Amino acid sequence: QLQLVESGGGLVQPGASLRLSCTASGSTLNPYAVAWFRQFAGKEREREGSCITSKADFIDYADSVKGRFTVSRDHSKNIVYLEMDNLTPEDTATYFCAADLRAGERCPRWARAYDYWGQGTEVTVSS
Numbered sequence: 001q002l003q004l005v006e007s008g009g010g011l012v013q014p015g016a017s018l019r020l021s022c023t024a025s026g027s028t029l030n031p032y033a034v035a036w037f038r039q040f041a042g043k044e045r046e047r048e049g050s051c052i053t054s055k056a057d058f059i060d061y062a063d064s065v066k067g068r069f070t071v072s073r074d075h076s077k078n079i080v081y082l083e084m085d086n087l088t089p090e091d092t093a094t095y096f097c098a099a100d101l102r103a104g105e106r107c108p109r110w111a112r113a114y115d116y117w118g119q120g121t122e123v124t125v126s127s
Contacts, residue, residue, distance in 0.1 A: 002027040002116045006097050009121035012087060020082040020121060022097030029073075030054060033103040034080040036071065037111055038093035039120070045096065047111055052080060054104040062109060087125045094120040 008020040022034060035051035050061040052071045059071050070083040080097060098114035108114075 002029070002032070002099060004097050004099060004116055004118035006095060006118045006121035009095060009123045011124045011126065013127055014088055014125055016087050016125070017083070017085045018087065018123060020084065020095055020097075020123075022080040022082070022118060024078045024080075024099070029078045029080065029099065030075050031104050032099040032101050032116075033105070033107050033114075034071075034073065034097060034099045035107075035109065035111075035114060036069075036082045037096045037098060038091075039096065040093045045111060048109050049098070049111060050082070051103075051107040051109055053107045058105075058107050060107050060109055084123070087123075089125045092123060092125050094122050096120045 003026045005023050031054050035049040037049035039045040048062045052059045056073050068086050073080040097118050099116045100114040103113050
């Protein structure tokens with residue numbers, strides 16, 4: 001069964017960049033669509049995320065991060081990345097990755113479409 005683990009979070013200053021990793025085990029991640037979601041402190045997980053198709057031929061970004069975040073994947077390493085640039089304090093959150101086999105080429109942006117989830121990695125942006 002597919003398992004996901006996020007890593008790469010930490011404390012950074014405004015304007016900095018971070019690259020988060022979503023590493024899969026138990027199965028190859030290759031045929032899965034993968035999406036990134038975030039949860040702000042004291043709130044529910046965002047309904048809209050940023051996804052990448054199984055073949056990485058289409059990427060759809062949440063409006064809140066479009067132009068600043070980049071999703072990519074490395075099939076040889078079984079990893080999907082989230083490159084975050086020009087971070088602001090408003091980006092402070094727990095970041096989750098999720099995967100779904102049925103959505104492999106549809107790349108849905110909605111959390112309810114995904115069956116497999118990691119435990120999240122915390123990102124804090126503060127001066």
